[in-house]
Amino acid sequence: MLSQNHHLYRGRDGLWIYSGPQDSFTKIHADPEIVGAVAAKHRAQNPEDSAQSTSFLEIEQQLLSRGVLTTRSNPSFQREPVIEVVGDGLVAEWVKRIAESSGIAYQQGAALTIDCAGWLPDQRWRAEEESKPQQPKHYCHYEPGSIVLGPFSIPGRTPQYRDLRGRRLAAAAQPEQMRELWGYLESGTEILPPVEDEASAALAAGLLMADVLAYLRGTPIPSENHQLVLHRETSTLTRHYVLPLPSVAVNG
Known part of the structure; x- marks a missing residue:
């Protein structure tokens, strides 16, 4: 079928063109009728592998090798499509909506967790990571003016x-001030919860689920080894590369 990253169409001069990312255009100097037959086959919902000419197969193979065509429409799940969603805010609600529409179930105790917190729950996350050291987990929490995502932790x-x-x-x-702030945020003492909005929550949930879908399908994870910061006022995104700590590092 046609790749979602390309368009394949016939130009004014009769030759076929494929366009791709970053406004790239490539003209196909081959028999337009054969290219059209290749395009027709891959636009069909259930293309048949009937006998084709050598030229047809060569053009098809070239377009497959360049990513214009693909043999897979929706990658199948390589891992069990079940997640646990922690949290009761808008981000968690949107994560559940996207999961349902993607064929992913959510239930308590699943092997993969998405934790949609309010303010940073530092002590809880540390304790849970220590008690479940082999469990993959994606993180999300609020900071003043932003929603912070990840890193997606895969032991x-x-x-x-x-x-x-x-x-x-x-x-x-x-x-020390940072540690004191984190302790205060989990103390429950006169702390107002983050003010949420549907738009930024939906964006954050989409980014979280893009990672989780890739992990479950066995495809590259978009944010792997990064923490993402979604700046709510400007709807801009900052990526921070995260390195593992040396084994001798102190993390108190």
Whole structure:
């Protein structure tokens, strides 16, 4: 079938063209009728593999090798499509909506967790990571003016929350103040919850689920090894690369 990253169409001069990312255009210098037959086959819902000419097969193979055509429409799940969604805010609601529309179930105790927190629950996340060291988990929490996503922690493959935490404390001008703030945010003392809005929550949930869908399908994870910061006032996104901590690092 046709790749979602390309358009394949006939130009004014009769030759076929495929366009791709970053406004790229390539003219196909081949028999337009044969190229049209290839396009027709791959636009069909259930294309048949009937006998074709050598020229047809060569053009088809060229377009497949360049990513214009693909043999897979929706990649199948390589892992069980079940997740646990933690949280009761708008981001969690949108995650569940996207999961349902993508054929993913959500239930308590699933092997993969998406934790949609309010303010940063530092102590809880540390405790959960220690008690379930082999469980993949994606993180989301609010900071003033932003929603922070990740890193998507896959044990043995990507950085964990403790790595992010340690790096953040090491880079802080006042690490003790940061620890005190995190403790306050989990104390429940006169703390107002983050003010949420549907638009930024939907964006955050979409980014979380893009990672989770890729993981379940066994395809490249868009944010792998990164933390994403969604700036709510400007709807802009910042990516921060996260390195694992050295084994001798102190993370107190």
